[in-house]
Structures are given as C-alpha cells and as structure tokens.
Amino acid sequence: MINYDLDILFFSNHKLWKLERILEVTNLDKEKFYRMLEEFNQKLEKQSLKKLEYKNGLLAIPDKVENFEETRYSINQKTFILTEVERRSLIYLLIFINKTPLSISLFQTYLQVSKNTILSDLKKLREELMSENIQVEYSRKKGFYLNFEEKMLQEKAWYFLQNLSEDSGFYILSKVLNANCKMKLATLSQAKNI
CATH class of the missing domain: 1.10.10.10 (Winged helix-like DNA-binding domain superfamily/Winged helix DNA-binding domain)
Known part of the structure; x- marks a missing residue:
C-alpha cells in the first residue's frame, strides 16, 4: 500500500523540518514517522539514490527528490505495462x-x-x-x-x-499531478504557515 503521509514535506517550499513540526503537520506519531522514513530511504538506496538526511531531530528534504514517483511506487517506468x-x-x-x-x-x-x-x-x-x-x-x-x-x-x-x-496506473497519475500541480498539499501547507 502506497503511503502519502509525507507528501506535504516533499512538496513544500520548506526544506528543513524539525521533528515536532513534522509530527504536527503529518499527524503521525514518532515511531510511524521513523518507520516511513526508513522505508523511503531503503527504496532510495535500492535505486542507488541519496537517502534523506535526518540528524538531531531535523529532516533535510532536497529541492527535488530524484525519481520521486519511481521511488514511491518502487517502479521502473521502462519495465511496467499498462492494460x-x-x-x-x-x-x-x-x-x-x-x-x-x-x-x-x-x-x-x-x-x-x-x-x-x-x-x-x-x-x-x-x-x-x-x-x-x-x-x-x-x-x-x-x-x-x-x-x-x-x-x-x-x-x-x-x-x-x-x-x-x-502500482502502475496511480504511478502515472501521481507523476503527472505532481509535475503539473506541485501537489495541492504544498499550497495547503503554506496556508498553515509551515
């Protein structure tokens, strides 16, 4: 099951997040956040991409996560087939x-x-x-x-x-939406003064 709880972090203009603010914005508990971060970093590592940095209660999000949708869905776009x-x-x-x-x-x-x-x-x-x-x-x-x-x-x-x-259908839809709309969540997060 694909999880979208961290999207507000990825698509926000803010690139440095304190743990307390992450938990507040995502409504996650600390353990679930750590688990989700670890899972996402494992996916990044599998694709030989740079992991997200989390140190001393701060999470650094790069300006653009390479191959974000491919990583999120664990898909290689060149190998899947749509019906x-x-x-x-x-x-x-x-x-x-x-x-x-x-x-x-x-x-x-x-x-x-x-x-x-x-x-x-x-x-x-x-x-x-x-x-x-x-x-x-x-x-x-x-x-x-x-x-x-x-x-x-x-x-x-x-x-x-x-x-x-x-896996494949939502991957494409998500990729297009995120590329063209910059996730409406990012707009929502700015409205909340993150």
Whole structure:
C-alpha cells in the first residue's frame, strides 16, 4: 500500500523540518514517522539514490527528490505495462485534470506506448463515452478536452479511477499531478504557515 503521509514535506517550499513540526503537520506519531522514513530511504538506496538526511531531530528534504514517483511506487517506468483499460482510464483522467493542452505525443510520453496505440485507445474511449454524452474533442489551441455535462464528467472520472491498479496506473497519475500541480498539499501547507 502506497503511503502519502509525507507528501506535504516533499512538496513544500520548506526544506528543513524539525521533528515536532513534522509530527504536527503529518499527524503521525514518532515511531510511524521513523518507520516511513526508513522505508523511503531503503527504496532510495535500492535505486542507488541519496537517502534523506535526518540528524538531531531535523529532516533535510532536497529541492527535488530524484525519481520521486519511481521511488514511491518502487517502479521502473521502462519495465511496467499498462492494460488497455488502464490506458484508456488514464487518458480520460489526464484530460479531466489537465489545465494545459494535451497532445498525442504527451500521451505517448506519459503512457510509454506508440502513437498508434494512443490513437486506438482514444477511438475506443470516444466510443465508450459517446453513450453517456461525453465527447473527447481536439483542437490545436486547446489540445484534447472533454465536452460534457458536469455531473456526468465527475461520475465518469470516479469510474475510471476504479480501473487503475495500485502500482502502475496511480504511478502515472501521481507523476503527472505532481509535475503539473506541485501537489495541492504544498499550497495547503503554506496556508498553515509551515
């Protein structure tokens, strides 16, 4: 099971954390925090990456944890394979959440498949959504976008989230969200004056 309790630390502008503040912000007890830190450091070590430094009650978070999502999910992006259902679900969810234009080449990058596979998945997704009055449309200016009735769009997003497997599907979604949105948790943490 993937744990997101430490994300507020990783995506905050603050890079040096006192133990007391970590426990307050994450609502973790000391033992659970130590266990989670040790597990994450083991994953970093497995990938020959620099471990997070924790000394004298202070945790130092680098500006960017290398291969963060790969480390979190213990995945090598070059070796996993998404099912057709997962790919279609991710295409829908990426269009649903994205604020910037999406192109076929971006889908190829995110999903690590060929252009023809993306085109085939888009065609099947469009057919699937047609019965529910949701359309996947494309324009050069907007990229791919959804034409829909709001309530249906959200219900369908929930449906497609259920199609993702813990390891590969959520890995891609998390990677895109963290790269593009800088985790809404970071904004929340700033509002709390961390």
